[in-house]
Amino acid sequence: MSSDLTPNQQLLLWHLGLRGGKALRKEVVYNEIAKDSKNLERRGLLTVGKDGRSHTYELKDGGWDELTKRGSVLPKGKKAPSRDRAILQLLLEALHSHAAKQSVGIGEFLKPVSRTVEPSGIRQRIRRAFFEIAGNPPQDSVRLSALRAKLNDVPRQELNETLLTMMSAGEINLMNLDNPRDIKAEEASALHAGNRRYHVIWIER
Numbered sequence: 001m002s003s004d005l006t007p008n009q010q011l012l013l014w015h016l017g018l019r020g021g022k023a024l025r026k027e028v029v030y031n032e033i034a035k036d037s038k039n040l041e042r043r044g045l046l047t048v049g050k051d052g053r054s055h056t057y058e059l060k061d062g063g064w065d066e067l068t069k070r071g072s073v074l075p076k077g078k079k080a081p082s083r084d085r086a087i088l089q090l091l092l093e094a095l096h097s098h099a100a101k102q103s104v105g106i107g108e109f110l111k112p113v114s115r116t117v118e119p120s121g122i123r124q125r126i127r128r129a130f131f132e133i134a135g136n137p138p139q140d141s142v143r144l145s146a147l148r149a150k151l152n153d154v155p156r157q158e159l160n161e162t163l164l165t166m167m168s169a170g171e172i173n174l175m176n177l178d179n180p181r182d183i184k185a186e187e188a189s190a191l192h193a194g195n196r197r198y199h200v201i202w203i204e205r
Contacts, residue, residue, distance in 0.1 A: 003071030007085075009036045010071045013045065014092070016059050017067050017110045025055040061152065065188040067110065070096050122162045123171070125151055130172075130203045141175065141200040145189035160191050163201070174198035 003010065008030065015028045025033065037057060040046045045063035049056045074081045074089050081089075129150040133142045151159060166172045174191065177183050177199040191198040 003066060003069040005040075005066065005071055006036070007073050007075050008032055009040055011073045011085075012036055012040070012057075013059065013063055013066055014073065014088075016046065016057055017064070021064070022056060022058040024051065025057065028057065061148070061156075062188060064110070064156070068099075122151075122154055122158060123166060125154070126159075126162065126166065126172070126201075127203060130201060131205075134203075137205045138203065141202040143186055143189070143200050144191060144198065145186055147201060148189050163191060163198075164193055171203070173202040175200050175202065 005013070012028060012030075012033065016023055019027065037046065037048055040063070041048050043062070044060060045066055046060055047058050049058065070093075072089060073085055073092065075085070126147070129147055130142050131138065133146050133150065134140055148156070148159065163172065163174060167174050176197055177186060183197075183199065186199040189199070
């Protein structure tokens with residue numbers, strides 16, 4: 001899974017991610033930041049706000065998810081990249097390779113954890129959110145994007161781990177989609193477990 005962002009857009013997302021997801025414009029400013037931030041905001045990857053007189057940039061869930069994709073911060077064209085960018089690209093590739101072996105995305109362990117939720121509490125909330133979306137009795141399976149939106153205060157990695165634990169225990173079923181268009185739409189919300197990708201959840205009543 002590769003990102004289609006420009007090198008400067010990649011660099012802005014990484015800069016914000018490494019600052020905890022939020023920064024003042026003066027802390028991340030560069031020549032094309034206005035154009036790039038507008039594009040990223042339109043794509044739902046970050047929000048642009050104000051803190052007093054200063055502009056602020058903050059990563060949204062889509063921005064954190066984007067960090068799980070392989071991309072390049074190296075400028076395109078014949079011009080040789082700066083030494084700093086070349087070193088950073090090597091570091092990002094090493095991090096992606098390590099994260100893939102752990103079945104997590106880089107954005108998942110960079111994203112600050114706002115609070116800790118007990119696993120049993122997450123289980124109950126997953127079940128409640130599923131039936132709120134699917135109905136009771138459920139009319140259909142639920143896409144993980146909808147489930148994540150309902151439980152957006154639960155750290156992504158904790159939610160993923162709980163879903164996999166529940167599947168192993170036979171409490172839920174996780175399944176993948178078949179339609180390429182649906183798969184692409186759910187790409188950012190998919191649960192990665194080794195070579196498997198899960199897009200939807202089903203729970204028996």
